[in-house]
Amino acid sequence: MSRPATGAVAVTGIGLVTAAGLDTQTSWERVCSGRSTAATDPELAGLPVDFSCRVTGFDASALLGPGSSWRLDRFTQLAIVAARQAVADAGLDPESWDGTRVGVIVGNSLGGTQTWEQQHRRLLEETPKSVSPLLIPMGMSNMVAGHLAIDVKAMGPSMVTATACASGANAIGLARDLLRSGTCDVVLAGGAEAALTPAAVTGLARMGGLSGRREDPAAASRPFDAARDGFVAAEGAGILVLERAEDARARGAGVYADVIGFGASSDAHHATAPDPSGAGMERALRAALADAGVGTDEVDHVNAHGTSTPLNDVTEGRVLRRVLGRRPLVTSTKGVTGHTLAAAGAVEAAFTALALHHQLVPPTANLTDLDPEIDLDVAAGAAAGADLEVAVSTSLGFGGHNAALVLAAA
């Protein structure tokens, strides 16, 4: 393998707040257990789809302080907690670092849906004077990056990538470029989404995107399985601390894995349906491998987008089969976590880095009967130890956004 000597960026810290756990270790262990987190959701009672993968036990007031938490929508709360975990994990200290060299790039798609929906209800049921002056600062998508920058005193570029379910992957790709160009020395990159609100989830259901398996939510997210019928909406945040690979080694940082390639493309086909040919995804994947200097037969593991929708999984399966010469061990951690939308690319990049770090591939939850249309080696059952050098994480978003990351064992 011809890994580039320069240009790689190291993952030196990981923070995760997901339905699988309130921190990285707990989330990873749950993902490796292969037990889905999907459950009936009281917040969605009475709606056509009334189950989700919700983060439970998250006490924003205790974690962020009672004076701050009420001013933040949930997607920002989740992101700040994940970011603090990631920075501490990287052994960095915002009190002493040169914040002008630190950037923040976070994927988000739907903004503060909880805030928007609550305040809209007040407007309709009460009067304009009942609408909070914090509606806009809590509801805006970019505020997750703004608040993270405030929280960790990051004064370099901060922004949100909004490419739907590819947002988190695009954030990592952009962060890598900021490090490569020398604009930043450290970038907090990731994604956050908390849109398990009645209107947002019902909108997803009305699109036909969600599983309708109300009678058995725990079996609903089943990527690549023949009986899959849609994805399970989830919330969560994943933040990675990225540094140039050589800088990370020079300061003696622990490195989970290196991001060695990134590729992105657009389908230019349809607003929400993936191009059935998979040509756009294929371009992103090939671009990422070329960027990494990795051959198509050198990939050991893929953390697939694998949403559990009929259309995505078969299209993605064809592309992975067509492009990757060897038969890598594929998984979709969405079987356990559900689909965290804009956070997914970051959460799954984190799981990919952890797979390389632990040399362990998590199973795809609920995969009992591989769709005969999908010719892949998909991990199922128990987490499998494996000899992993190179891994890929793929992300595809409404709008035809495609992104692929290539990571290598440290």
Place this chain on the structure above:
Amino acid sequence: MSTVQEKLTDLLVTQLGVPAAKIEPGISYKDLALDSLALIEFTMILNRELGTDLSDDLLQAETTVAETVEFIEAQGVRA
């Protein structure tokens, strides 16, 4: 029966997360670290919880807790 001051203190603590120990009659909202948006939010909370009709621009950074109690009591509210 709780006084207006007690009710106001309770709302600052439970709704806005202000540390109870910092709240005293003479302290201003600036010293309680509440910015202008938080003060509009607090005004909304007072109107909802106490039935007052305080205007959005009544509470300013220099306004004190004691002055706020006076505004509320001037509207005939005795908590």
